[in-house]
Amino acid sequence: MLAPCPSPFNMAAYVLEAARENPGKTALVIAGPAKAQRWRYGEIRAHVAAIAAGLLGHGLQPGDRVLLRLGNTVEFPLAYLGALWAGLVPVPTSAALTVPEITAIAADLRPALVIAGAEVPLPAHPAPVLPEAALHEMEGEVAPQMGDPERLGYVIYTSGTSGRPRGVMHAHRAVWARRMMWEGWYDLREDDRMLHAGAFNWTYTLGTGLMDPWARGATAVIPAAGVKPEQLPLLMARHDATLFAAAPGVYRQMLRQVPEIRAPKLRHGLSAGEKLPEATRTAWTAATGTEIYEALGMSECSTYVSGSPARPAPEGASGYPQPGRRIRVGEDGHLAIHRSDPGLMLGYLDAPEETAARHDGDWFLTGDTVAEGPDGAITYLGRNDDMMNAGGYRVSPLEVEAAMTDHPGIIAAAAVEAEVKPGTTVIRCFYVGPEGIDESHLSDFAASRLARYKCPRVFTRIEALPSNANGKINRTLLRHRPLDPA
Numbered sequence: 393m394l395a396p397c398p399s400p401f402n403m404a405a406y407v408l409e410a411a412r413e414n415p416g417k418t419a420l421v422i423a424g425p426a427k428a429q430r431w432r433y434g435e436i437r438a439h440v441a442a443i444a445a446g447l448l449g450h451g452l453q454p455g456d457r458v459l460l461r462l463g464n465t466v467e468f469p470l471a472y473l474g475a476l477w478a479g480l481v482p483v484p485t486s487a488a489l490t491v492p493e494i495t496a497i498a499a500d501l502r503p504a505l506v507i508a509g510a511e512v513p514l515p516a517h518p519a520p521v522l523p524e525a526a527l528h529e530m531e532g533e534v535a536p537q538m539g540d541p542e543r544l545g546y547v548i549y550t551s552g553t554s555g556r557p558r559g560v561m562h563a564h565r566a567v568w569a570r571r572m573m574w575e576g577w578y579d580l581r582e583d584d585r586m587l588h589a590g591a592f593n594w595t596y597t598l599g600t601g602l603m604d605p606w607a608r609g610a611t612a613v614i615p616a617a618g619v620k621p622e623q624l625p626l627l628m629a630r631h632d633a634t635l636f637a638a639a640p641g642v643y644r645q646m647l648r649q650v651p652e653i654r655a656p657k658l659r660h661g662l663s664a665g666e667k668l669p670e671a672t673r674t675a676w677t678a679a680t681g682t683e684i685y686e687a688l689g690m691s692e693c694s695t696y697v698s699g700s701p702a703r704p705a706p707e708g709a710s711g712y713p714q715p716g717r718r719i720r721v722g723e724d725g726h727l728a729i730h731r732s733d734p735g736l737m738l739g740y741l742d743a744p745e746e747t748a749a750r751h752d753g754d755w756f757l758t759g760d761t762v763a764e765g766p767d768g769a770i771t772y773l774g775r776n777d778d779m780m781n782a783g784g785y786r787v788s789p790l791e792v793e794a795a796m797t798d799h800p801g802i803i804a805a806a807a808v809e810a811e812v813k814p815g816t817t818v819i820r821c822f823y824v825g826p827e828g829i830d831e832s833h834l835s836d837f838a839a840s841r842l843a844r845y846k847c848p849r850v851f852t853r854i855e856a857l858p859s860n861a862n863g864k865i866n867r868t869l870l871r872h873r874p875l876d877p878a
Contacts, residue, residue: 393715393716394568394569394571394572394715394716394734397541397564397565397568397569397734398541398568399540399541400538400539400540400541401538401539401540401541401564401565401568402476402477402479402536402537402538402539402564403476403545403546403564403566403567404440404444404473404474404476404477404536405477405536405538406567406568406607407473407567407603407606407607408433408436408437408440408473408606409607409609410433410606410607410608410609411433411434411436411437412437413609414433414609415432415433415434415437416432416433416434417432417433417609417611418430418431418432418433418611419431419432419433419435419436419606419611419612420436420466420602420611420612420613420614421585421611421612421613421614421631422466422614422615422616423587423613423614423615423616423619423627423630423631424615424616424618424619425619425623425626425627428616428631429466429616431466433606436470436473436606438533439470439474439527439528440470440473440474440477441474441477441532441533441534441536442474442530442531442532442533443470443471443473443474443475443477443478443527443530444474444475444477444478444533444534444536444537445478445530445531445532445533445534446474446526446527446529446530446531446532447474447475447478447480447505447530448478448534449530449532450505450520450522452478452480452504452505453504454478454479454480454537455479455480455481455544456480456481456503456504456505457480457481457483457501457502457503457504457547458471458475458480458481458482458483458503458504458505458506458507459483459485459497459498459501459503459505459506459507459515459519460472460482460483460484460485460507460593461485461487461494461506461507461508461509461512461513461514461515462487462507462508462509462512462524462592462593463487463509463510463511463512463591463592463593463617464487464591464592464593464617465509465524465592465617466592467507467509467524467527468484468509468592468593468598469592469598469602470527471507471524471527472484472546472598474527476545476546476564477534477536477537478534478537479537479539481544481545481546481547482546482547483501483503483546483547483548483549483559484546484548484593484595484598485497485549485593486593486594486785486843486845487509487512487513487591487593488843488844488845489513489843490513490840490841490842490843491513491514491515491516492841493557493841493842493843494513494514494515495515495516495517496556496557497515497549497557497559498515498516498517498519499515499517500557500558500559500741500742501547501559501741502519503517503519504519505519505520505521505522506519506520506521506522507521507522507524507527508521508522508523508524509524510524539564540564541563541564541565541568542563542564542565542738543563543564544561544562544563544738545562545563545564545565545566545567546562547559547560547561547562547741548560548562548595548691550690550691550692550786551779551785551786551787551788551791556788556790556791557791558740558741558743558746559740559741559742560691560692560737560740560741561737561738561739561740561741562737562738563738565734566694566734566735566737567603567607568734569694569733569734569735570599570603570604570607570694570735571607572714572715572716572717572735573600573604573687573694573695573698573714574604574608575700575702575715576698576700576712576714576715576716576717577662577685577687577695577698577699577700577711577714578600578604578635578662578685578700579659579660579700579701579702580604580605580608580610580635581608581610581634582608582609582610583610583634584605584608584610584611584634584635585610585611585613585631585632585633585634585635585657586600586601586604586605586610586611586612586613586633586634586635586636586637587613587614587615587624587627587628587631587633587635587636587637588600588601588602588612588613588614588636588637588638589615589621589624589636589637589638589639589642589646590614590637590638590639590642591617592614594784595691596637596639596664596665596784597614599694600637600662600664601614601637602614613627613631613633615627621642621645621646621649622645622646622649622650624636624638624642624646625646625650625653625654625655628653628655628658629654629655629656632656632657633655633657633658634657634658634659635658635659635660635661635662636655636658636660636661636662637661637662637663637664638661638662638663639663639664639665639666639783639784640663640665640666640667640668640669640672640784640815641666641783641784643661643663643668643672643675643676643684644669644672644815644816647672647675647676647679650679651675651678651679652679653679653680655680658680658682659682659701660682660683660684660685660701661676661680661682661683661684661685662684662685662686662687663684663685663686663687664686664687664688664689664695664784665781665783665784665785666781666783666784667686667710667772667781668684668686669814669815669816670707670708670815671814671815672684672815673686683701683704685698685699685700685701685704685705685711686698686699686705686710686711687699687710687711688710688711688760688762688770688772690758690759690760690786691737691786692736692737692750692756692758693729693733693735693736693737693756693758694735695714696713696714696717696719696729696733696735697710697711697712697713697714697717697719697762697770698710698711698712698714699711699712705769706765706767706769708771709765709769709770709771710762710770710771710772711769711770712768712769712770713768713770717729717733718730718732718733720755721762721763721764721770724761725761725762725763725773725776726757726758726759726760726761726776727758727760727761727762727770728752728755728756728757728758729755729756729758730754730755730756731751731754731755731756732754733756736756759775759776759777759779760772760773760774760775760776761773761774761775761776778808778867780792780807780808780809780819781809781817782809782818782819782845782846783845785845785846787819787845787846789806789807789808789867791842791846792805792807792819792821792838792842792846792848793805793806793807793821795838795841795842796821796823796834796837796838796848798841799823799829799834799837801825801826801827801829802823802824802825802829803823803824803825803826804823804824804857805821805822805823805824806821806822806823806857806865806867806870807819807820807821807822807848808820808822808867808870808871809871810850810870810871810873810875812849812850812875818848818849818850819846819847819848819849819850820848820849820850820851820852820870821834821838821848821850821851821852822852822853822854822857822870822873823851823852823853823854824853824854824855824856824857825853827853828853829851829853831851834848834851835847835848835851850875852873852876857870858870
C-alpha cells in the first residue's frame, strides 16, 4: 500500500530530490540520430530554481496560472517544474492546438502569464507573453514553495462530452500517487534508462517519460524533434534503454519498418493512450524478445489498471488494479475510482456541477466499460459515451462536428472513431450537404480549425444522419458502416 503523501509537500522538489543525492548523474538525454544533449540532475535543479525565482520576479504570485505554449524542447519540463517550484499552477498544452482552440482555453483558464515557444500558436488573450529564450536568462534561486499536498498543483485540458475542452485540476500529491505505477506497471528502478517516444509537451511523456524516472532517480531519454519511428530502435541500443514507452500507434509504425530490434539492455516495453492490438504485442515480442505491459488510465487519474512483470495481464486483458488503487466495476461494467485515490483529480476547473455529475456518491465514474475476470483482471471494452481516441488523445466528436459544420457546404456532420484495418482506427467524419466535397479540401479546412490529431482522416457524404429512438445521432450505426470502396 502507498504511504500517505508527506506534508508539507512540493511536487517539483519531490521530483528533483535525486539532485540533492547525486547531482552529477545524467537526468536527461535528448537523443538524435547523430548526436545527443545531456543534462545532469544538478543542472536541471539549478535551472528550475532559477526559473522559479524569475517567474516570481515578474510579479506572479503563488496560485497564479501559467499557460505553457512550448514545443518539443527541454524548455517545456523546465518551465513546468519551475512554475510548480514557485507555487504557481502550470497548464501544459499541445503545441498542435490552433489559435481558435487555444484562445478558447485561455478564456476559460484566465492565465496570469503565457510562456511561448517559437512558432507555437498563441491565444488572443491579454495575458503577458514570456518568450522561452527568457527562461535561460533567469538567475538566482528560491526555496521551493512547500504547502498542503492537497492544494492545486497543475491543470490539464482534455476533451469533454460537452464538446469543449475542460480543465482537469490536479493537486501536488498527484505525483506521489504515481509511485503506485513503479511496481504496478513499470518495474521502475533507480538504474533504469527510460526511452519515451513521445514529445516533451505530451502529458504521457511528461509523466511516464520524465516525472516518474526523475522521482525514482533514473535517467530519462527523449527523442529529439524530428526523430522518426524507424529510428527509435537505434536510440534504444545507442543509449542502453532498459524501458521503452510509447503509444500503440508508434509501436505499429516502428515495427512495420524494423521487424527485428537489437537492444541488449531492454527489459520490456510500456504502452498507454489507447488499446494495444494483440498483433502489435506479438510483433514486438518477436522483434525484441521482450513483453509489452499495457496500462489503462485517463487525464483525471493517470493510470490505475496495468499489467506488470510481477503480474502480467492475461491475454486480451489490460491488467489488474495497481496495488493501492481502489476501483469498482459496476453490474453494467462501468469502471469507477474511489474519491480517496490520491491520484484522482480535485475536480474540473470552475465546473463544480460537472464534477459532481461524474460522481456516484464516493465513486468517480470514469466513462470506461470493462469486464472483470474471476481473478480480478480488467479487460477494456470501450467508452460508455462517444469519446474518440486519436493517437492516445481523447477527442470529443462534438468538437470535431462543430468545426466541420462551419464549412458552407456542410449542413450537418457526425464524427466517430472508425476501424480502417484490424487494430488501426481513425476519426471519420460523415457529413450532409447538397453535393460531395473534395476530400483534400475538407482536410485543409479541418486543419485550419483543429489540432492535427483531432482532424478526420476519412470523409463520407451521406443523405441524412441516422438517429436513435431518443432523436440523437446513432453513432453506433455510423461506427460500423463500411468504408467506401476505393
